[in-house]
Amino acid sequence: MKHNNRFIIAVLSAGILFSSCGKNFLDTNPTNKVPEDQVFNTVENAQTVLNGTWAYMMDNYLGGTFSNPGYGAILRVSDAMGSDVAVTTKYGFRDAYTFTEMIDNTKGRVAAFWTTLYKVIDNCNNVIARIDGINGDETQKKYIKGQALALRANSYLVLATFYQFNYSVNTSSKVVPIYLEPATAATAGKPKATVQQLYDQIIADLTEAEKLLPGFDRGEGRRFKMNLDVVEGLFARTYLNMGNWTKAGEKAAAARAAYTLMSAAEYAKGFNDVNNVEWIWGHPQTPSQRVASDNFHFLDVSSPSSGYYSFMADPYFKDLFTSNDIRFKLFAWDTLPSREGLLRYEKFKFRADQTGDIVLMRAAEMYLIEAEAYARNGNIGKAAERLNDLRGARSAVLYKAAGQTIKQAVDTILVERRKELWGEGFSLSDILRTSGTVVRKAFVQANGDPIVIKVPRANGGFVSVNGKGHRAVKFPDGSAFVPNSKYYLFAIPDAEIKNNPNLDK
Numbered sequence: 001m002k003h004n005n006r007f008i009i010a011v012l013s014a015g016i017l018f019s020s021c022g023k024n025f026l027d028t029n030p031t032n033k034v035p036e037d038q039v040f041n042t043v044e045n046a047q048t049v050l051n052g053t054w055a056y057m058m059d060n061y062l063g064g065t066f067s068n069p070g071y072g073a074i075l076r077v078s079d080a081m082g083s084d085v086a087v088t089t090k091y092g093f094r095d096a097y098t099f100t101e102m103i104d105n106t107k108g109r110v111a112a113f114w115t116t117l118y119k120v121i122d123n124c125n126n127v128i129a130r131i132d133g134i135n136g137d138e139t140q141k142k143y144i145k146g147q148a149l150a151l152r153a154n155s156y157l158v159l160a161t162f163y164q165f166n167y168s169v170n171t172s173s174k175v176v177p178i179y180l181e182p183a184t185a186a187t188a189g190k191p192k193a194t195v196q197q198l199y200d201q202i203i204a205d206l207t208e209a210e211k212l213l214p215g216f217d218r219g220e221g222r223r224f225k226m227n228l229d230v231v232e233g234l235f236a237r238t239y240l241n242m243g244n245w246t247k248a249g250e251k252a253a254a255a256r257a258a259y260t261l262m263s264a265a266e267y268a269k270g271f272n273d274v275n276n277v278e279w280i281w282g283h284p285q286t287p288s289q290r291v292a293s294d295n296f297h298f299l300d301v302s303s304p305s306s307g308y309y310s311f312m313a314d315p316y317f318k319d320l321f322t323s324n325d326i327r328f329k330l331f332a333w334d335t336l337p338s339r340e341g342l343l344r345y346e347k348f349k350f351r352a353d354q355t356g357d358i359v360l361m362r363a364a365e366m367y368l369i370e371a372e373a374y375a376r377n378g379n380i381g382k383a384a385e386r387l388n389d390l391r392g393a394r395s396a397v398l399y400k401a402a403g404q405t406i407k408q409a410v411d412t413i414l415v416e417r418r419k420e421l422w423g424e425g426f427s428l429s430d431i432l433r434t435s436g437t438v439v440r441k442a443f444v445q446a447n448g449d450p451i452v453i454k455v456p457r458a459n460g461g462f463v464s465v466n467g468k469g470h471r472a473v474k475f476p477d478g479s480a481f482v483p484n485s486k487y488y489l490f491a492i493p494d495a496e497i498k499n500n501p502n503l504d505k
Helices: 007-018 043-058 072-080 108-133 138-162 195-212 228-242 245-256 291-299 363-376 380-393 406-420 427-433 494-499
Strands: 085-087 279-283 311-313 331-333 343-345 358-362 452-456 462-466
Touching (some): 043 108, 072 085, 072 108, 072 138, 108 138, 138 195, 138 228, 138 427, 228 245, 245 363, 279 363, 291 358, 311 343, 331 452, 363 380, 363 406, 380 406, 406 427
Antiparallel strands (some): 279 358, 452 462
């Protein structure tokens, strides 16, 4: 990893984007001109570093392209490379969808994701290394350090998830380098750590954060800050990846304890409000602070103001739901002449002011982690209870545990994750962690003829058109989708390989 500049100044300059936030959510100031020896001379400045890091991560066009609206672009890629999104050929995520992008280490998006995650890590390293030596309120210093540790853990968890196969495949496999000290121009590149070493570091960071954050109150509208609930949720995700089912379930229960599942009416509002009763962690947006809102140009497939509406649903995805399910009511065949035959899933919608908050963690995910943990531990009855807590809130048919095997219960829960978490960034990550495979089928009948659907018209009539299913049903080399394929992994960028001679040592 070549460090020929100071990441701290580069990231702080991103704080300018947030200085005009209407409610001052992020409390940042234009600090890019502060001399580096003064950046960490007060607790307030240390908090500004942390806030500026968050601002850079979430509200920056990674790689200088509108198709990478911050950290949310990583989540969009995960879903585009999965089974349940039928990405249109419009600008944005087409190449990720066809598996030609993230495997290619010369692509700009590959470099953007890597750079962003490691810039966040480096800024967190600066905060963690320096905060104890700053004069100021000890409690505030403790909270700042805890948040920095949690944010660093999240970045390493993303790297562990997408840059190597799952924990159970081979814990000795090499993944990515671990950096725990602030980088300087003289910092030498480090070799790749193993899967085990990377997960050990994630657990260590979360364990320390868990000790520092009790009592930390984010305040109204500040769910972007990483409090103890978020730490417990990250623990749950980490242990789920590792196959430590008992701890995954325990941490998931702790993470969701203060949150309730949303009502049917709330579910249909557009997944755009960080103050939703179910959201544990999310990123707020305002008209003057809205780069991350551009994720909705890809996710929102029904608002006229949406620019790309590229994340259509796989037509077969609709068949996973029963008609009484509130989520089923979000499906609609597109009626525009240029898009007839595409299936909308109207889960995400811009607000009237063309903004939308970004969801990062919900109570529903935690219920599903609990259910899966119980099922994999053989307690199918408790797994059904947690699954039915969620299904009941969605007016869906309740799951009957009687006579079900562990595999049947787990398979049901994994499908429920696809149904509930669609569009939130879990598709490829679940495929990788379960050694699963992408499943995409052309929307055709058994004899190969297109399936014909009736699309309503504004005059009350209908027109019969061919339903449009997946265009990408094989890997670029023509081979069929299989588990643990090289095409599922994110590449390390070419520049990193060239500039870090120690990478593969």
